[in-house]
Amino acid sequence: MSLEFVWFIFLPILAAIIVPFLFRAIKNIHTGWFVLIVPVVLFIYYARFVKGILNGEVHISELPWIPSLDISFTAYMDGLSILFSLLITGIGALVVLYSIFYLDKQREKLNNFYVYLLMFMTAMLGIVQSDNTISLYLFWELTSISSFLLIGYWFTRDRSRFGALKSMMITVFGGLMMLGGLVLLSIMGDSYSIRELIANSSSIVGHDYFTLAIVLILLGAFTKSAQFPFYIWLPDAMEAPTPVSAYLHSATMVKAGLYLVARFTPVFATSELWIWLVTGIGLLTLFWGSFFAVKQTDLKAILAFSTVSQLGLIMSLLGASAVAYHVTGEQAAIFKVAAFAAIFHLINHAMFKGSLFMVAGIVDHETGTRDIRKLGGLMSIMPVSFTVAFIGSMSMAGLPPFGGFLSKELFLTSMLSLREFNLFNFDTWGIVFPVIAWIASIFTFVYSFYFVFKTFTGKRKDHELPKKPHEAPLGMLLSPIILAITVVVIFFIPNMVGKAFVNPAVVAMQTGIYTHPGDVGIQVSAWHGWLAPEFLMTLGVIAVGALLFLTMARWQKLYDIQPQYLTLNTLYDSLMIFGETGMNRLSRFYMTGLIRTYFIYMFTFIVTITTGALFIQDAFAVDMNSFSPVNAYGLMTAIILIIAICMVLFAKTRLTAIIALGGVGYSVALFFVIFKAPDLALTQLVIETVSVALFLLAFRYLPSLKSHGETKKIRVGNLLIAAAVGVTMTLIALSAHSQKLIPSISQYYKDTVFTEAAGGNIVNVILVDYRGFDTLFEIAVLGIAAIGVYSMIKLRLSRKEKSDESE
Amino acid sequence: MKANDVILQTATKVVFFIIFLFSIHIFFAGHFAPGGGFVGGLLTTAAIVLLLLAFDLKTVQQALPFNFMIVVAIGLVLAIGMGAGSFVFNVPFLTHAFGDFYLPLFGVTSLHTAMIFDAGVYLVVVGSTVTMIQSIGGES
Numbered sequence: 015m016s017l018e019f020v021w022f023i024f025l026p027i028l029a030a031i032i033v034p035f036l037f038r039a040i041k042n043i044h045t046g047w048f049v050l051i052v053p054v055v056l057f058i059y060y061a062r063f064v065k066g067i068l069n070g071e072v073h074i075s076e077l078p079w080i081p082s083l084d085i086s087f088t089a090y091m092d093g094l095s096i097l098f099s100l101l102i103t104g105i106g107a108l109v110v111l112y113s114i115f116y117l118d119k120q121r122e123k124l125n126n127f128y129v130y131l132l133m134f135m136t137a138m139l140g141i142v143q144s145d146n147t148i149s150l151y152l153f154w155e156l157t158s159i160s161s162f163l164l165i166g167y168w169f170t171r172d173r174s175r176f177g178a179l180k181s182m183m184i185t186v187f188g189g190l191m192m193l194g195g196l197v198l199l200s201i202m203g204d205s206y207s208i209r210e211l212i213a214n215s216s217s218i219v220g221h222d223y224f225t226l227a228i229v230l231i232l233l234g235a236f237t238k239s240a241q242f243p244f245y246i247w248l249p250d251a252m253e254a255p256t257p258v259s260a261y262l263h264s265a266t267m268v269k270a271g272l273y274l275v276a277r278f279t280p281v282f283a284t285s286e287l288w289i290w291l292v293t294g295i296g297l298l299t300l301f302w303g304s305f306f307a308v309k310q311t312d313l314k315a316i317l318a319f320s321t322v323s324q325l326g327l328i329m330s331l332l333g334a335s336a337v338a339y340h341v342t343g344e345q346a347a348i349f350k351v352a353a354f355a356a357i358f359h360l361i362n363h364a365m366f367k368g369s370l371f372m373v374a375g376i377v378d379h380e381t382g383t384r385d386i387r388k389l390g391g392l393m394s395i396m397p398v399s400f401t402v403a404f405i406g407s408m409s410m411a412g413l414p415p416f417g418g419f420l421s422k423e424l425f426l427t428s429m430l431s432l433r434e435f436n437l438f439n440f441d442t443w444g445i446v447f448p449v450i451a452w453i454a455s456i457f458t459f460v461y462s463f464y465f466v467f468k469t470f471t472g473k474r475k476d477h478e479l480p481k482k483p484h485e486a487p488l489g490m491l492l493s494p495i496i497l498a499i500t501v502v503v504i505f506f507i508p509n510m511v512g513k514a515f516v517n518p519a520v521v522a523m524q525t526g527i528y529t530h531p532g533d534v535g536i537q538v539s540a541w542h543g544w545l546a547p548e549f550l551m552t553l554g555v556i557a558v559g560a561l562l563f564l565t566m567a568r569w570q571k572l573y574d575i576q577p578q579y580l581t582l583n584t585l586y587d588s589l590m591i592f593g594e595t596g597m598n599r600l601s602r603f604y605m606t607g608l609i610r611t612y613f614i615y616m617f618t619f620i621v622t623i624t625t626g627a628l629f630i631q632d633a634f635a636v637d638m639n640s641f642s643p644v645n646a647y648g649l650m651t652a653i654i655l656i657i658a659i660c661m662v663l664f665a666k667t668r669l670t671a672i673i674a675l676g677g678v679g680y681s682v683a684l685f686f687v688i689f690k691a692p693d694l695a696l697t698q699l700v701i702e703t704v705s706v707a708l709f710l711l712a713f714r715y716l717p718s719l720k721s722h723g724e725t726k727k728i729r730v731g732n733l734l735i736a737a738a739v740g741v742t743m744t745l746i747a748l749s750a751h752s753q754k755l756i757p758s759i760s761q762y763y764k765d766t767v768f769t770e771a772a773g774g775n776i777v778n779v780i781l782v783d784y785r786g787f788d789t790l791f792e793i794a795v796l797g798i799a800a801i802g803v804y805s806m807i808k809l810r811l812s813r814k815e816k817s818d819e820s821e
Numbered sequence: 822m823k824a825n826d827v828i829l830q831t832a833t834k835v836v837f838f839i840i841f842l843f844s845i846h847i848f849f850a851g852h853f854a855p856g857g858g859f860v861g862g863l864l865t866t867a868a869i870v871l872l873l874l875a876f877d878l879k880t881v882q883q884a885l886p887f888n889f890m891i892v893v894a895i896g897l898v899l900a901i902g903m904g905a906g907s908f909v910f911n912v913p914f915l916t917h918a919f920g921d922f923y924l925p926l927f928g929v930t931s932l933h934t935a936m937i938f939d940a941g942v943y944l945v946v947v948g949s950t951v952t953m954i955q956s957i958g959g960e961s
Contacts, residue, residue, distance in 0.1 A: 704867060
């Protein structure tokens, strides 16, 4: 392994750069053939790791990204990563092969398709190999984005866009929650590296954030892996092209959540909450998905719900596998089965679900419809597709001699073993788990039969089909055939598969229990003996399932009992509508567009915050000693000022108001005189004169005052706010005056005004010398104001002139 | 327009110069006595406003044929140039210098670079206010 293998994660996305050029330059060869090289090369490359990892090796390869923040692309290759990497590249290769025959090279925008697909491949490889939580999150969001693009591939269709948006909303929601969880985790474990977090797990357990981190990370995993109640995006994502559904929504992306749970099991397994949540939600999803799969009429929708259900199954097994951390000794052996079963079923599911999606795509492609009510009797026309579908469905139903049977047996074993566990109230509730699992298995059986037999057997309904059905070309069949063969092969050599792929993955999942893949001494056997509970349960599943399948027409009406408005989809839709209209209404409620309203907000906040701060800090103080004595001039000027202000407020005409305002200005100038500020008094006098002149200039163009009419309405609210602002400012002024914490610096100016600045007028010297910088910008402001006034008036005139010309 | 404003116009002709001289006085006195560029500028404006009141806009524009926007620009350039000039002597922006110099007509006079800065202020104030009044008044 000379070249660092972290680079290989980026191979697909780098290849994606040249795809559009290939698509434009080489018209007569399907672009998919070039793309096919990438996953095949990667598959072969990753396959070379298997032997070493089997011997307990792990590989780490690091590509620094932001070293100062300890963030890097670290690829960590252990049993779990290699298994997922092989699934991603292997099924990726098959899906690309399938898509070459599925997508037409003339009609479809293949450049887009393969770019998105390759982007997705990089993202998935990144997720499963990342050791750094931040780069894990980066790749996680990249899968959301590329999956969004792939679902919306036929973007001219409404349903595609809806499905893409829905999956985006839900998975990105989960992704962000997960980011929160990962950040908390890195705070607790003091590292971004997952390996180090696992090593530090003892310090993480019992930390304040521990529970929160569990919930957040599980939210991420549950949304991505379509667990209850977040599964609703998956059926809508079926608007994507079938290769996408087969790849993303059966084999890879939806398993990212499972990967996450498996990866973090060593960190969280000691938590009761973790076991309950993962197992409980998993089982609920298993039951829910299998129950509602029978209701569907669209082939891909059946498969979508079945995927949801199978993901729930694996999730519950992952939860059960965490139990192994709590038991020791003799008992431990039986709980270790769960981890093995989870990984084993994960492999099986990827195989048979991939093939089933491909068959659904073939049926759609060759008949023109996926509606199961219009299909039937295709067995004799499409024998190969039927065979593949049959193998896939039987494996899904858990019947021998297919891989699914073995994993279902292991599943039942694990669920039964939960009864033995006597921590966390499991001894009282333990019996519920196998019962739910058993019922869900029955429904799984029913929908598997429903899928294959309603499509391929029964009466032919050729008149209802848009196309005349015929068998698919060999190229399209090749991928599902390969997958179907694998499904059968797994049944006959389960222990080889277990040894090569499952055991290393189990070791990665349960570090601390095992140290070497050879330690996992679990043997899969197809045969448990006549009286083994697993065998009896399977018999029961077959018997009840067959009965239910045969009487399906009678009880399928049960599904109509649930009204449309009580479904989770309606909940999602109304949430979206509420978000849009509710926010709209909210912003329309407070953004009135009236400046008066905004002033009310601003003043209210100023009053609340300042008086609040004043009283919370206990900062209010009145120190009578610091007050100067009041003289008669001051008192008189104050009275004049107050009279003038009242005149402004209650004036009935504008002219009165303007003149009263002038009165206010001049009395302020008087105050400046009284308080010995000659410069200010001078300036105030002149500026008041000039501004009154300006007011008078503008006065005659203004409309007459409406609110200053005869019946003047006093708005109580405005009065209150104005009074409150006044009182607040008075209080602050009093407090500020009464508590001078540091002496004024004015003494310095007095001392140095002549020696340093050669001046006698402190005010002017401060203005032009000590603080000339402020003055510079004040005159700039004045200049800008003049230019503003000038341009506003002149531009308005020129526009008027222009409109005159045009008339 | 204004038919019978003889008294006002005659008085204005005298008073204008008195106000103008007062503004100049106040401008120069600013460093030691109350006053300075700002008040001086405003007083000059007040003088011009008086002209505007007594005569009409066109007459005033003919009498004072300046573009007052350019006056604003000159004032700003003066103020900033004065500040930037300190860089030549390797001292911080807006550092003033002063000293006593012998001038031909005035004899020994105390000169201060703050005066140049204040002249900038003066010009900006005059330019801005007159521009505003002319634009608003000119619209009618």
